[in-house]
Amino acid sequence: MWNGTDPLRNDTFSCASPSVEGYRYFGVLLGSAVTIVGTIGNILTVLAFATDASLRTRFNVLIVNLALADLLYCTMLQPVSVDSYLHLHWRGGATWCQMFGFLLFLSNSVSIITLCLIAMSRYLVVAHRTSRCARLLLSHRGVAVLLISSWLLGLASFAPLWPVYVFAPQVCTCSFHRSKGRPYTTVLLFLYFFLGLGCVGLFYLLIYRKVRVAAKAFLKYRPSRRSSKLKQAEAEAATDDSGISAGASTTQSCEISNDEAGAKQNRNKAEEKSEGHTTTKEPKNSIQDASKDIETSSKPSPVTIQTTPAAGSGEDSEFKRVTRMCFTVFLCFVGCFAPFLLLNVADKANRAPQVIHMFCANLTWLNSCINPLLYAAMNRQFNQAYKDLLHKAVHPLTWIWRTRRFTTS
Known part of the structure; x- marks a missing residue:
């Protein structure tokens, strides 16, 4: 809680303690690395989307929205946290402390909402x-409405907490007051971190079950390998990395047209009659023609197989790789926040050592910088786009260095 006096002389803005005198340097190094890696990585993600036409899909708009939320934290909030750890003191004043707490939870809430939208779209x-509902939500206008709604929902959720954002000495940063904001803060944390992330996990579980069932059905009625390759090439040409088709149907048909079979029968009979008038030789061919007619007439009725985008594309399909990448992003988010949330639930009286609270809070920092690394490692298109952007950024510097070296020599 703050009282409006000079923060440099106010003990409520200090997190100094003998137990964290040495640990603060670890926090400074980690926070500095998160600032650099997160800022560069998320800027590259936005630029890759803007400059690479193959990445400008409706699904990747959600990836960019997640990058913008992380960029807000890395560029504006993380350097302030580094300064607080370095001095073990909040030096921004009471108003900036309130703004910091509000932007912190806004960034986190938009990230969670975007993760839900990504899982739902998958x-x-x-x-x-x-x-009809899916086509409406996954349309360009539908995705734009969802993204705007994610920021408006975050603003509407955490703006009412403006009076209770205070400095928290346990984690040496600004957050909402643990008791003054209740029960509203408890409800928000439950809705976002437990119910929201739980829905994300449920969506991915349903995706796994659906793809598994579809894969089994496809293996049971798999067409020839040649036709599968042709259909896969057509599907890749008409479908973006999100699995949203540009007009091609997802139905794979293993059928022979009855009209074609009837025409073939009539043609064979006409040839047989003409051969009977001209010659009586080669009865073996007549027997073969008759057997072909029998085979044609005895072929099974058409069988239509409904498959998912992943079922007919092979184990290493683009759809599965993108979905696997999104699920990994979700797991990393949960892994970064789970220790901090569990510690706050278990240690309501703040009896745990301060260094434990600070370490668990530091783990949440990683969430804002790890996503671009996952995109580069698990998505070939983002990987290549990152390389091209870095090459363009480094090329002027290498040209200047080569020019100076040539003139000096």
């Missing part, structure tokens, strides 16, 4: 891509 593509 599930709709797999299970309900032909439904």
Whole structure:
């Protein structure tokens, strides 16, 4: 709680303690690394989307929204946290402390909402891509409305807490007061971190089950390898990395047209009659023609197989790789925040050592910088786009260095 006096002379803005005198340097180094890696990585993600036409898909708009939320934290909030750890003191004043707490939870809430939208879009593509609701939500206008709504929902959720954002000495940063904001803060944390992330996990579980069932059905009625390759090439040409088709159908048909079979029968009979008038030789060919007619007439009725985008594309399909990448992003988010949330639930009286609270809070910093690393490692398009952007950024510097070296020599 703050009282409006000079923060440099106010003990409520200090987190100094003998137990964290040495640990603060670890926090400074980690925070500095998060600032550098997160800022560069998320800027590269936004630029890659803006400059690479192959990345400008409706699904990747959600990736960019997640990058913008992380960029807000890395560029504006993380350097302030580094300064607080270095001095073990909040030097920004009471008003900036309130703004810091509000922006912190706004960034986190938008990240969680975007993770929910990513998981939901993956599930709709797999299970309900032909439904009217799915087409509406996954359209360009629908995605734009969802992104704007994610920021408006975050603003509406945490703006009412403006009077209770204070400096928290346990983690040496600004947050909402643990008791003054209740029960509203408890409800928000439950909705976002437990219910929201739980829904994300549920969507990915449903995706896994749907893809597994579809893969088994495809293996049971798999067409020839040649036709599979042709259909896969057509699907890749008409579908973006999100699995949203540009107009091609997802139905794979293993059928022979009855009209074609009937025409073939009539043609064979006409040839047989003409051969009977001209010659009586080669009865073996007549027997073969008759057997072909029998085979044609005895072929099974058409069988239509409904498959998901991943079922007919092979184990290493682009859809599966993108979905696996999104699920990894979700797991990393949970891994970064789970220790901090569990510690706050278990240690309501703040009896745990301060260094434990600070360490668990430091783990949440990693979430804002790890996503671009996952994109580069698990998505070939983002990887290549990052390389091209870095090459363009470094090329002027190498040209200047080579020019100076040439003139000096």
